[in-house]
Amino acid sequence: MTLPYPALHASHGGVWIATPDGDCRAISRGEAIRIAADTPVILLNAPLIGQRLGYADLSGLDLLELFAFLHPARFMVPTPKGLARVSGLEAPANDADIAPFLRAAAVKLLAVTEGNWPEREGAWNAVQSLFRLRWPWGPALSQRLAKPAQAERWLFSKLPEWTEQPPRVAPRTVTLSDADVADRLARLTGSGAEQRQGQRDYAAAAAGAFAPRDMRESPNLVLAEAGTGIGKTLGYLAPASLWAEQAGGAVWVSTFTKALQRQLGHEGERLVADPEQRKKRIVTRKGRENYVCLLNLEDALQGGFAGRAAILAQLVARWAAYTADGDMVGGDLPGWLPTLFRRNGSTALTDRRGECIYAGCPHYRKCFIERAARASADADIVIANHALVMVNAARGRETASRPTRYVFDEGHHLFDAADAMFAAALTGQEAIEIRRWVTGPESGSRGRRRGLAARLSDVAGYDEEGGRAIAEAVNAAQALPSDGWLQRLNEGEPFGPVEHLLAAVRGLVYARDVNGAAEAGYGLETELAEPDAALVEAAGPAGEALDALLRPLVHLGRRLEAVLTEAPDWMDGPARARIEGAVASLGWRADTVGAWLALIARIGGPADSAFVDWLAVDRVEGREYDIGLHRHWLDPSKPFAETVLKQAHGALITSATLRAGGDWDVAEARSGAVHLMRPPQRFSAVSPFNYADQAEVLIVTDVKRGDTAALANAYARLVVAAEGGTLGLFTAIRRLRAVHARIADRLAREGLPLLAQHVDPIDTGTLVDIFRDDPRASLLGTDALRDGVDVPGDSLRLVVMEGIPWPKPSVLHAARRLAGGGTAYDDRIVRARLAQAFGRLIRRADDRGTFVLLSAASPSRLLDAFPPGTRVTRVTLDQAVDRVRLSLASKLGQEAPANA
Template identity: 85%
Template sequence: MTPNLPYPALYASHGGIWVATAEETRAVSRGEAIRLAADTPVILLNASLIGQRLGHPELNGLDLLELFAFLRPARFMVPTPKGLARATGLPIPESDADVAGFLRDAAAALLAIPGGDWPEREGAWNALQSLFRLRWPWAPALSPQVAKPGQAERWLFAKLPEWEERPPRPAPRTITLPDTDVAERLSRLTGSGAERRQGQRDYAAAAAGAFAPRAVRDSPNLILAEAGTGIGKTLGYLAPASLWAERAEGPVWVSTFTKALQRQLAAEGERLFPDPAQRKAKIVTRKGRENYLCLLNLEDALQGGFAGRAAILAQLVARWAAYSADGDMIGGDLPGWLPTLFRRNGSTALTDRRGECIYAGCPHYRKCFIERAARASAEADIVIANHALVMVNAARGRESATRPTRYVFDEGHHLFDAADAMFSAALTGQEAIEIRRWVTGPESGSRGRRRGLAARLSDVASYDEEGGLAIAEAVDAARALPSDGWLQRLNEGEPFGPVEALLAAVRGLVYARDTNGSADAGYGLETELAEPDGALVEAAGPAGAALDALVRPLVKLGRRLEAVLADAPDWMDGPARARIEGAIASLGWRTETVGAWLALIARIGGPADPEYVDWLAVDRVEGREYDVGLHRHWLDPSKPFARTVLEPAHGAVITSATLRAGGDWDVAQARSGAVHLLRPAQLFSAASPFDYPGQAEVLIVTDVKRGDLPALANAYARLVVAAEGGTLGLFTAIRRLRAVHARIADRLAREGLPLLAQHVDPIDTGTLVDIFRDDPRTSLLGTDALRDGVDVPGHSLRLVVMEGVPWPKPSVLHAARRLAGGGTAYDDRIVRARLAQAFGRLIRRADDRGAFVLLSSATPSRLLDAFPPGTPVRRVALDEAVDRVRLSLAGRLRHEAPANA
């Protein structure tokens, strides 16, 4: 029976605020809406977003998204009125004023789900009893609808299946792929009725070269392949990859940079393996362990480790875990909007972000999502991963015996930046306190299940006396690292311990050397690690001694654990061995980290190493300090990438639509690491088949003055209105993004054009893109993540607007690389690549049409070759740009010759 809800519904947009009851819908003021929500349970859709629009961020109520997450775990819904209408089968509300009344109808429709055929019924009753005790607002309305089951429900941890241990997979066979077989596999993937695309066939044939037998040790068959948008490179490399995996009986790892491409690859898997069961076995998505739900952390949360709203989140996540395909909380089948509803209360604590996994010592080890994914990938044909995970596994992975020999790096233009992050080192307060917690365990009075070395390895300590002594020495030495409250002590000039004293000296020197007023402006500060003052040199010695005292017992403990494995005591069964192997890997990672810190400290007052760039930094957000420390990056991070990842491989494809966007093949080879290999890479390029002169144009607006915020906001608003939404606005600074959003959101709402913004709306980036894709009248503002990771074909994205030329941000690291890379030419390569990537968001298929607008009168002509050949480029005033956008998107643009650019 559908309940008769007594609750009012509240909806707020940039166009107004409305409240609906059973009798009427009326517009209300912001103050009245806040008072109503404080006094009465109200039905909401995305309480976080509504609260922000009301200026009341702590707003809570009967959130329909939470109700949907309980009733339909592991299912996604676009978190908008339109998405909710589709999920409930109700008519889409015609205007914002109709939404509040619609929310009441949608609530009734959702609450009626338990009365029908409900696949997710198991576990609901028990979860609801817990949620009732936690005072979840929906529990009273939902309880009469969810009947008590006739027999006891299985608890989540009893329901999850166990993974099975399998023997090691044999090494891949040595085979050669005939060109005709690759072409035939490609034809099968594209379909018999598909148009024959020669560029795609040539691309597949070139990619097949990576799967030939390796001829030179420590040098793979490397293919650098640039394929313009529309070539069909995904199926182009999957054709030889899947054929080799099938015949050689080995895995191919396909690595991406964005989660959007990972999802696209998983979808393309249906072409390879139409049968779902076979596809699940043959194609596996792997991510870093911090992406997966940790069952031990979840159990702790369900048994009282969480309180308040975080405890409600834990119950909803438990509902999801029982139906999840893979336990992936970041980009998997957990709706990205769910954690944001709880304002970071607990979601990160449900994953293993601190590297504290106890492996086989965990009671849920045999059901662990992370371990299941690792074992599934060992048996898969295609493993979809990301650049960071590939590098981590190659550098310090536990699966050395099953390390892949063939890779495809899609979005290859991001490899340089991914390697830069992976192979860097940072001795900062935040990093040091994490090492301390990992070694010592919980500080006195802290909550949670955090466990130190002694607790994780207690049985080893009791068996091996030397190992026990090493643990005790490490715990004692780790107390010299920063502890809770370290940043406040630095601000008060009272550091505690040698490492905090070093960080205090770093902070003092960074502020002393500020030359451009950044300290007053509230931005982060940095300075080269050169000519250190006396205070920093004096602090370096004791800090180095303290770190050396820590690294020695860690190294000793690692050796003792290896000896325990070799001795194989009576108590060591398979799970115990796995736990110790995991501990050895974790110790190796921490030992490597502390070793890098020691090298950084040795640099203070010593000679510079030309391989590295070292600097000191105070990290701040809007004037608030959150970290202080020393940093070291490789001048050329493609060198460790080539040594760690490429050299052990037998073959690799590095591909992108913009692999050379910043220059020629020499640049592509340098940034991919190809120049560090003994054998030269094979080069391939294929131009996009799209008709860019007929489908797009570039407009450079000449009369929006740089730094004039009102003029910038006016330009964005007029262009969005001219395009009737469907606009992706890109910014190089978060402050300007927020300022423009604040000025234009209400203005656009009056035109019936919704506006979303990264760093403004409390919604994760993936969900923002989903909402943008779902509504052609919606526009989206964002920064770098949207420039590189948005795939929105069709009418939903028809205009891209950039606030200005995306020059690289000045920094110590950039200055060093600029000096080594040719000065201005280095900057130009970066800008060309960014312009090409941003323009690439616009035309995604043959029937797309749109305009690219750059709000910068001073755009150098030398940079305009970043756009595809033949694309019209015009310098125009804002009025003309608005007119051309309006005409072009109405399909009436005259294809005239470009004006002087």
């Protein structure tokens, strides 16, 4: 089999092309762009290659798209090495070998179609649709795929249906014995595993969260700080699984990062060996916006999407037929797939706007979201995230199956998760979403987006009063911002009372800019204090408009509840479920509008000491994208305690940095424990690692702050000395981009690949996968990589941090700093961030590495953030480079490499 297409590869080290006649040569970027514009070319990751060529419109026969078509719901690391692994070819030795390798890999992948591969069903029909959409791979595949003898099942007929189950009985009251917990832990770790006393003690302490509750709204709360290497995952799964088994209840294990969710899924194999049983007993739950919406997907396949977005919809449909759970974000849909289409259309395939019509949907019985919800109701262990736990507790529909036992892993993030969950923001973007939810799409909009009247048409026909409420809500929503609102504000021509309010906010924020942020292009904000006359005058009409919207929404919710009570003849089980869903959705929107009214009432009124209120203009590189009023709890752990903890019977909150650089009082304050009647149990266990031998911290004293060239030089020399394997952490995206631009080519010449968050058009999870897969690669990133990366082994042997990660001096931070002890509050945040960053370095007993801090002005009082015994030394950059080189030589048991 031959392909009449050239293959193109570009890196920071150059550009190469391989022609069908076997010629391979280096070419200029300009020639590569000319060839790609005139001729279909085979390539790997078109957006990334296009960025390296400086040609954003690059397209061609992307091997990642071909792999996603042939093997939906399978993952590959999107690199030549990853492609070699899945195609069975030898990985190319250098950049010059990659272009001919891509042609060989294309032939190897297409050869799959010659037989009945596992994902054969549905491929022929999909190719016909993709051919009509002019997908570059369409002709090659249509020539090779024969029409099947029997008609292929269509996606929506292939997916299994879920069935209703009787409500789960309440958990039994049981007490776990220490011996049983120890036995369960021993079974999970394996008979041949080393018995770790720290892990055994941790499991015994965690069992306290599963004791019977003896006081209302006073859960058995355990705060457990366990250093890296204790084995806390199996430590808490032991009592959790034992309680679920004996009590017949579900334990919700909540995480903050997707990486830990995936890790917990893998650990589930130890709990339940049989895959089918494991699917029933261990379920992963996420917010509904993570799952593909089958109704949205059907609309996209039937003409709702055009161009590249329509091609993405076809590939997602292939995936939906084979996926385990329908999760588009962090599930088995490769994270790199939406980025190939610059996320054009991917978000429209999920229910991000709360427009679900529940039982009114023709695919309701096959819905991935509903299937996950029902599966979790009967599961032993439900793996969720902090945001979903809080959303379900605050406004969830599943009150009858609300869990009584929680484990909050990565508990140091609970404060921030609660901060986001219980906040209110009256902004242009939020307001326009409410308007669209109520009224439906603007005239001329594509797709199936529908407003209240369309979603509840049968209710309106049955209940006259409910119909009037819908009409009043649609009419009132016209006062909210509509398409083009931001441009009208920039031109000084706001339309409607809410746009006038946002215009007044914008004017006051710019007027109070004192640090030159407006000229620098950063976002702007100011306290909601002493408002000017324009803001006060705009608040009244805006409040009246929002009140006019809130009243019919509340009334409609009550009418729908009455419809449920009266149970008309047409209301069967599915119809009841749809009305219940509408009631919950209306309650959510009504709460949002009610919070906006409270925020508007603050304008010109007294401040509420429980909240922090401010005005903001959000900008990216000087371009405005949102404007509005914001309200956050001064202490968001209070609503978290009220809505989640007080309703639970027991909870374990655990982390390696739970005390956030402070003492137990800090842990109790940030976890919500201070708002409970019963004091929590405390447990701590230090890491078993020998940090004195395994790691050292170097503080570089001669890199001048603010000198970008010197900062870039430091990063480059350190990465070369470590021969890659470096995680570079930044506190500002601008500095990250500036450093990347200066060192990428230099490192490429050394044969050291460089990846960068906010630079490479690749999602963060995939960047980490690539980094983990290549010991010579390095990765630059910001906060998301500081504590969301688990890369044990040789792939991560050096962490470089550009400076002390001081908190951003925002209005919210200033208020919390004042309430939390001033400088001591800042220090606690910095210690926690340093500890989290250092924690990326040593993940296993055989890990070795160096942590470098490029900040001469690092206060000694902060250095206790590092584990006891860790060597901390202040050195020059030359000395740091030598130490990193020697550390690598020691790790590899060889002579130190040549000077960097």
